[in-house]
Amino acid sequence: MNQGRDVDYWINVGEKMLADRQRRIHRAKKWKFDTIAVHGLYDYSQALEQNSASIMEPVYLSTAQAYHDSAEMEAGLSYQMPNWCYSRIANPSNYFLEETTALLESYGTDLEASCLSTASGMSAIRTATDPFLVKDDSLPPMNIVSSAKIYGGTFQQFSIRRFQEQGIEVRWVTDPTNHDEWSSKINEGTRFVYGEFPSNPSVSIFDIEEVAKLAHDHEIPLIVDSTCASPALTRPLEFGADIAIQSATKVISTNGTSIVGLLTAKKDIMSKVGCDEMREDFATWVKLWPFRDNGPALHPMAAILTLNDMRTLRSRLDQMSQTAMAVSEYLENHIKVDRVYYPGLKSYPNHDLAKKYMKLVDSDRNMYSFMILAEIKEDREGDSTNTLKFYDDLQMIWRATDLGRVKTVATPCAISTHQQQGEEGRALAGISSNAVRISVGMENVDDIIEDLDQAFDAI
Ligand SMILES: Cc1ncc(COP(=O)(O)O)c(C=O)c1O
Known part of the structure; x- marks a missing residue:
């Protein structure tokens, strides 16, 4: 297989590959966020020359890369040319x-x-x-x-x-x-x-x-x-x-x-x-x-x-943030809720700071993401009876320790994400026994609120 190509030959090939990658980066840097998310660095030339013309990026279910010859292997493994070698590395x-x-x-x-x-x-x-x-x-x-x-x-x-x-x-x-x-x-x-x-x-x-x-x-x-x-x-x-x-x-x-x-x-x-x-x-x-x-x-x-x-990150964050804003307002006005933490609420302690840092990219709209923390009203401090009653009565919203899902998920933090930290760790992180994290998904906002509403009836 060796056609007289030495390591220098492959280093030269590697330089061309790097220049080509730079060219793609340069092109993508001029695009808007959505366009980058959709196309990244994958384009016609890669599809036609390397991927059977597929418009989608390839899934390489292979542990290792083959080399043309020992010189290419040497150049690759000494990191003198781009190569992926073995899937533990790349x-x-x-x-x-x-x-x-x-x-x-x-x-x-x-x-x-x-x-x-x-x-x-x-x-x-x-x-x-x-x-x-x-x-x-x-x-x-x-x-x-x-x-x-x-x-x-x-x-x-x-x-x-x-x-x-x-x-x-x-x-x-x-x-x-x-x-x-x-x-x-x-x-x-x-x-x-x-x-x-x-x-x-x-x-x-x-x-x-x-x-x-x-x-x-x-x-x-x-x-x-x-x-x-x-x-x-x-x-x-x-x-x-x-x-x-x-x-x-x-x-x-x-x-x-x-x-x-x-x-x-x-x-x-x-x-x-x-x-x-x-x-x-x-x-x-x-x-x-x-x-x-x-x-x-x-x-x-x-x-x-x-x-x-x-590829659809921006539009999902747009919808999820709008829904989370509405859900946080609903919770804030609910008689069975003590306190709601959501950066979009005026009552949020650092709302102005959130405004500086949280904005839907390529827009001038502040958006505050999908995560809400609500503290449910209890009769005594340190109790979680009402919190868990409400939680156990959710019908559509998932009881799980998950976040950022297309499906709305609720999590009582003290017995889940923050169980192993103990009282001291929870106090340090500011997590109380009546705190429920709500990760708002992509369902219609009315249906999310309806499920919360009927769960509050359990208290
Ligand atoms: C903010 C944050 N960082 C890191 C992690 C850990 O990520 P993974 O579960 O993918 O290991 C999580 C998981 O919930 C998280 O919420």
Whole structure:
């Protein structure tokens, strides 16, 4: 098979492939959000030359790539030309999801970004944070500064895996809207700053721009999990964050078929530790080195299912946000509800901040996403009798621990998402025993309200 082609020949082929990819990126950068979500980097030439003219991206259910000859293999495995090699490292189907995500997360900016797809949102967080938590004896003992208002699984990853098992101190910021609290927690040993926007399930937000500045003053990155906004509403990189995390299990793939994580980093991030290549292109470096060795790869079938859902992200966020706004107003006016947290409500403590950061992309309409937290009226503090009666009487809305689905789902947080954290962890995250998270889906708003209404009759 070798026709006298040496490694240099293949490096040259690789350069042409990279130039072609740049050309596609350049073209896509000129498109609007919806167009990028629909087409990404896949076009006529790829369809006609590489994919039997299919208008949809291919699903490559293959563990490994074949090479023309040993020279191509050598150039590929030494990372001197683009290649995918083995599906634990990369896969062409995952490539299309990653390229589209990088474009959407950096939409509306001149930023260059790269994305890595992972087997879950949790593995995206682990993969994004590992490289900053490496041994460096020239620095003081390391710590993480994180908002305490984060998803229960992330809270567990930081407090059990990082702190209890690895001894890495986690400095919790209990009020993420308080700039002084962030500032007082960061010191020379801090390796990264972490926040969720908005947080699941407490629907709390923070000033991304301010916290990014603070992190950068200390030469460390800001990592933001923006799963509950999605790039259709909030793109943290635009506001200075270095890395954006998505549990694409949620609203990005509303149809609920797969567990998927996405880690998108801008180029030239800040970090006190790690090599220059890591800082220059974090997501690509992670993919080629630690991710390859640790192995939390996404299955290509899940990558394509996610990409298919992502094409309609913006219009879904539009409808879901409008419905969630109406449902939150209904709940706020209900006599059996104590308190409702939804960024679109005027009563929301940081409504003005939400207005700054949450807007339907390519519009001037503020939209506040699909997640509502409602506290049900109880006779005594700490009780959950009414809450669970109401919950158990829901007829159409699903009792489940899920989020961002096409179907409306309700979750009583204290016995589910925040069960393992215990009283102390729940208090830190601001989760009370009467809190029910409602993830509004795409049903007609009248039918959602009717189901809630009849469930309230049980109290
Ligand atoms: C905000 C947020 N981040 C991360 C995760 C973890 O994602 P996954 O379930 O895909 O591992 C979740 C899951 O609910 C989440 O809500």
